[in-house]
Amino acid sequence: MNWKDLQEFTRDDLLQLAETPGPVATILLPMVESGPDVRQNHLKFKNALKSLQQQSGEDDSANWPSQISQLEPLIDNDDFWQHQSPGLACFLMNDEVKAYRLTTSPMETVFSGDAPGLAPLVSEIDGKQQFFVIAVSENNTRLLKCFGTQVEQVKPKGLPESLDEIRPGETGKGFGLHSFRPADGMGDRATPHGHERADEEEMVRRYFRAIDVAISEEISNRETTVVFAGVEELFPFYKEVSELKSLYPEPLTGNFEHSSDQEIRDAAKELLHRSSANEAEEWKEKIGAAKAADHCVEGVSEISQAAQQGAVASLVLSNEHVCGASHDGQNPIHGCVSAVLNQGGTIEFLSGEAVNLSQPVAVLRYPVSQTTTT
Secondary structure, eight states: OOGGGOEEOOHHHHHHHHTOOSOEEEEEEEOOOSSGGGHHHHHHHHHHHHHHHHHHHHOTTOOOHHHHHHHGGGGGOHHHHTSOOSEEEEEEETTEEEEEEESSOOOOEEEEESSOOOGGGGGGGOTTTEEEEEEEOSSOEEEEEEETTEEEEEOOTTOOSSGGGTSOTTTTTTOOTTTOOOSTTOTTOOOOOHHHHHHHHHHHHHHHHHHHHHHHHHTTTOOOEEEEEEOGGGHHHHHHHOOOTTBOSSOEESOOTTSOHHHHHHHHHHHHHHHHHHHHHHHHHHHHHHHHTTOEEESHHHHHHHHHTTOEEEEEEEHHHHHHTTTOTTOHHHHHHHHHHHTTOEEEEEOSTTOOOSSOEEEESSOGGGTOOO
16 A cells, blocks of 8 residues: 555545444544654554554454554555655454545544544544645746645646736736736726727636636545635636635635745635634524524434434534544444434534534434424
């Protein structure tokens, strides 16, 4: 198994694992991505397999010798451990092993249980934990992949390097993305006139279509947030042509042609952080309204019962709930997450200081009492 063969963990993977019957063994490990400490990676993995073997000896219902033997060759694969993402996830089930790259660094987790350890991975599918930034200007196009504190420039096939790749000859007559404005709110700003303006608009659209197609192929089948960074007046044009379902509704505004990748990443992260705080407040209001309408239950056991009845529309978790389940394979939150997903519910992960949930909360489709029998 080579690192390049491992795919990033997605929402589809979460849904597929939720349907996996137990027992299932879960291994989640934080990885060192670079530097001399990368040597710790194979030791963490070796110790995780040893811990799992010990657990297997204590529980006859969860025995993993054949699956562990599939993973043991990785221990001495130096190339594998020197090329890591922030985290590694492995799931052992029946005669199959599934492994994934993680874009976030999980708490070290090794256990067997009746359900896979999905609770610690809820944050992994939060589109704001990993995100892309498309920074555009007349002379430069950059697609940045951001995860953790890291940022790397990605160059997908077909991504135009600048507007010059789209502009035929010199028909732009000096007007570019720095001076172009859409018709509404022009004011006294310099703008092309008549057919020149129409030509410029069409070039911008072609430029953005080419960018969007390249990005779509790079992040196809993902729900990862994509942030547009550029002159504010151009964002409506990009929204008009974009087919990205995960395009962030608010742009990062400014001229970033001379900004570093890290500076753009930091600015986008701050934009998403403000959004997360607003989202937390919105969910607090939704939960309050659901409680008033008797469409809310709290606590894992109550939520599990409601999920089995198909009543859970959304399960709301915070950092504390996820961290508390990381080391306990028997924690019912794992089965609860699987049950909610299997019944078509959603998992909402709220992080930040704005969240203050003492226990998991579920917003219901209908009051549970209506589905119970005597």
